[in-house]
Amino acid sequence: MMVNYDVLIVGGGAAGFFTAINVAENNSKLKIAILERGKEMLTKVKISGGGRCNVTHACFVPNELVKFYPRGEKELKGPFHQFCSGDTIEWFEKHGVELKIEDDGRMFPVSDSSQTIIDCFVSATKKLGIEVLTGQSVQSIFKGDGYWKVETNQQSYKCGKLVMTTGSNPKIWELMQTLGHSVVQPVPSLFTFNIKDARIKNLMGVSALASVKVKDSKLKASGPLLITHWGMSGPGILRLSAWGARELAAKNYHFTLQVNWLHEMDFESAMETLKELKEEHAKKLVLKFCPFEFPKRLWESLLMASGIAVETKWADVSKKQLSDLTNQLTNGQFQVNGKSTFKEEFVTAGGIDLKEINFKTMESKVHENLYFAGEILNIDAITGGFNFQNAWTGGFLVAKAITEA
Missing domain, CATH: 3.50.50.60 (FAD/NAD(P)-binding domain)
Structure with a gap:
């Protein structure tokens, strides 16, 4: 009927x-x-x-x-x-x-x-x-x-x-x-990135305002970035996943993610800030003096990634270490291997x-x-x-x- x-x-x-x-x-x-x-x-x-x-x-x-x-x-x-x-x-x-x-x-x-x-x-x-x-x-x-x-x-x-x-x-x-x-x-669309990387391994729950970019593409976004136990999430990552839904699918969700932890500050400005700090606080511990609005645990992790030991004083940081640190801050490269559904x-x-x-x-x-x-x-x-x-x-x-x- x-x-x-x-x-x-x-x-x-x-x-x-x-x-x-x-x-x-x-x-x-x-x-x-x-x-x-x-x-x-x-x-x-x-x-x-x-x-x-x-x-x-x-x-x-x-x-x-x-x-x-x-x-x-x-x-x-x-x-x-x-x-x-x-x-x-x-x-x-x-x-x-x-x-x-x-x-x-x-x-x-x-x-x-x-x-x-x-x-x-x-x-x-x-x-x-x-x-x-x-x-x-x-x-x-x-x-x-x-x-x-x-x-x-x-x-x-x-x-x-x-x-x-x-x-x-x-x-x-x-x-x-x-x-x-x-x-x-x-x-x-709207997914988080799976990243296994020593720099973020024990930083679950740490969040920072960052700019993110897919290497060798025009895809970029910015916003709060949240470190999770499987990689990276937060509004900045979700925006990137939405705008890049098709492109990232074509890459089978394997690509290099470039992270600027200082949001829009470029390499030169960050380098200048660190050099000034090195002069002004030569005798202070690098770990204790971070010039950026920045989670302390992430700062410590990026120092280690730049080869700077936690007990190092600013006076003892070499030119190469300073350059490496600036690079980690403004252009950290992370390998993405897959995605997770957002909630x-x-x-x-x-x-x-x-x-x-x-x-x-x-x-x-x-x-x-x-x-x-x-x-x-x-x-x-x-x-x-x-x-x-x-x-x-x-x-x-x-x-x-x-x-x-």
Whole structure:
């Protein structure tokens, strides 16, 4: 038996729920259902931001906001002029969820719990009569004359408008390819670097503001760098992994990472600072006098890497040692051998080719009445609430297009 809906949304995540709620609020007469393959919905929302849900980012200018998207920057400009971070804040406030801004611009619910967002979505779907059907694994999608047919492991569904919000789901990408869509080959984004190196071996938990660069490439980033037991992580590394997702995949995650522990200070300036220190504090221990804002344990490790013993006085540091130390500080080279996923917040670079989407409506250019929102598209961002903002904006535009059609 076939079950009929006006709007069928495949994928019970952030984009799926946001789309469904906005469609129902724009037109209460439409019969809407969300199909979710898992037993639970909104699982990624639950774990995001360490269980606090990083809803969006306090960047309110569309032309600035797009710069946080390694893929999707050009295409999202128009959509963000329609629905931006400020609109997200307003939307959640209207639905009883107050957000707060942290020092780094990330925005969370005041409750500091992702459950607040989940409760907001679940209660809205109940209030609006949206059916949420779990355990529905899509087997096939068929385009009829003026309708869509979706077969799951449990049921056959028919709808006038079909919305795909399945995130990074390879099976759905395959189904979309059979319908004539192109998929940009997915590769991981937002990952940390595996590095085994004596200089950082016992420094787990040490953090410094640094600039990082992939040797022999144009890839570079900066931000806090965190030393972990498997290598390097932190915002600077994650940014580099996002912007370099394709290039680093092509290198099979084996490359040389150049680290400037002094952020933007160059070799000459650092050398000058160290020479002055050598003159002024000749009789003092090198270990005790570090001229930079710098974790002491890292300073000690880089001294040793430069051949300077901890009991050495500044007067006894040779020219070569000074040069080696400056090099370690401004251009430390580390061999990266592989990657690790950043927490459970797995983000993929890849998905439906953006050339096949109308970014005014988020409708497919290949098929009428087929819409996309969220990470199913070849759009991804660095951490900080940007991936969710893409989901909200896409969902808003889909809902608008469906209800104004």
